[in-house]
Amino acid sequence: MNKQIKHFFSFLPLLATLAIFSGCDKDSDTVVPESELPAQALSFIATHFAGQTIAQVVEEKERADVSYDVKLTDSTKLEFTSAGTCTSIESAAKLPDSVVPAEIRDYVTTNYSPYEVRAWELEKNDQEVKLTNGVELKFDLNNNFLRVDD
Numbered sequence: 001m002n003k004q005i006k007h008f009f010s011f012l013p014l015l016a017t018l019a020i021f022s023g024c025d026k027d028s029d030t031v032v033p034e035s036e037l038p039a040q041a042l043s044f045i046a047t048h049f050a051g052q053t054i055a056q057v058v059e060e061k062e063r064a065d066v067s068y069d070v071k072l073t074d075s076t077k078l079e080f081t082s083a084g085t086c087t088s089i090e091s092a093a094k095l096p097d098s099v100v101p102a103e104i105r106d107y108v109t110t111n112y113s114p115y116e117v118r119a120w121e122l123e124k125n126d127q128e129v130k131l132t133n134g135v136e137l138k139f140d141l142n143n144n145f146l147r148v149d150d
Contacts (some may be wrong), residue, residue, distance in 0.1 A: 032059045040084025090119040102144035
């Protein structure tokens with residue numbers, strides 16, 4: 001019996017640590033009204049997706065970070081930071097020219113015509129576009145072509 005108690009107490013710090021960290025998990029996804037989107041995000045949608053309406057807004061909380069996933073009525077998906085900066089756009093069809101940097105559009109037109117950009121993502125160190133034929137291209141933050149992505 002003494003051995004069992006010792007064994008139990010040897011696991012107690014591990015159990016306490018697990019309990020603390022499971023209670024600290026503040027990650028959550030919540031559907032919110034579009035009025036909770038930052039003004040910059042609402043302006044971006046109105047400017048570049050005129051005629052589309054917002055079907056759903058999901059607020060994602062991951063620790064201290066907040067972001068928003070927006071789905072439009074035509075199934076276009078957009079992601080925004082808490083400040084309202086667009087970081088990702090995905091559509092089944094061609095994206096509006098106004099959301100793709102001109103240098104990237106020109107590169108795609110010159111090298112991949114007749115295919116067009118249907119998705120764009122801003123990452124920490126680069127950008128990625130996906131074409132209507134499924135090819136993914138990487139560009140640096142200055143819109144210079146880097147490589148075809150796997």
